[in-house]
Amino acid sequence: MIMSPLRWTRSLQLTLAIIKPDAVAHPIISDAVHQRILDNKFLIVRSRELQWRAKDCQHFYEEHAGRFFYQRLVEFMSSGPVRAYILAHEDAIQLWRKIMGPTKVYRSRITAPDTIRGHLGLTDTRNTTHGSDSVESACREISIFFPDFDVSRWYEEQEPLYRAGP
Numbered sequence: 001m002i003m004s005p006l007r008w009t010r011s012l013q014l015t016l017a018i019i020k021p022d023a024v025a026h027p028i029i030s031d032a033v034h035q036r037i038l039d040n041k042f043l044i045v046r047s048r049e050l051q052w053r054a055k056d057c058q059h060f061y062e063e064h065a066g067r068f069f070y071q072r073l074v075e076f077m078s079s080g081p082v083r084a085y086i087l088a089h090e091d092a093i094q095l096w097r098k099i100m101g102p103t104k105v106y107r108s109r110i111t112a113p114d115t116i117r118g119h120l121g122l123t124d125t126r127n128t129t130h131g132s133d134s135v136e137s138a139c140r141e142i143s144i145f146f147p148d149f150d151v152s153r154w155y156e157e158q159e160p161l162y163r164a165g166p
């Protein structure tokens, strides 16, 4: 029996991934990140490119408000287009964070040079990618970038189709 590559035998999870402005500005870098998504067999459920306003960034990163890097982060994330993805995979949240590598680039270069940030990150702020860190944050972040996407409905209606197999 031939299995479709989009058929899965385990449950899928959704996560939100972002390619940050430092990478979108250079297609060779954003293409390399996109290739990591494909190589790791994520299902791309949605994707879009957009230019954030400072107030969008402030809202998205509100948990960091007041920290020393917050203003720099807001300015950077609104400095050029970002590309956002809803990705599906088994344990998508942990898998994408593992592929991204540690937040701080100097650390990822030493301890995880094969990760996206270890390989392509420029600084602790310009660290190439974002990934949700929990199921709750994935739901919140997906709704910010894709307001017409219903996460609960996807889990009810779409995920079983991939899990069911032929």
Ligand code: IDP
Pocket: 069, 073, 102, 103, 124, 125, 126, 127, 129, 130, 131, 133
């Ligand atoms: P994460 O992106 O690995 O989940 P968070 O702690 O949620 O890390 O921080 C959000 C973003 O804030 C980071 O991706 C990075 O761009 C920026 N950031 C975090 N810590 C620092 C820092 O110590 N210096 C500069 N920027 C930072």
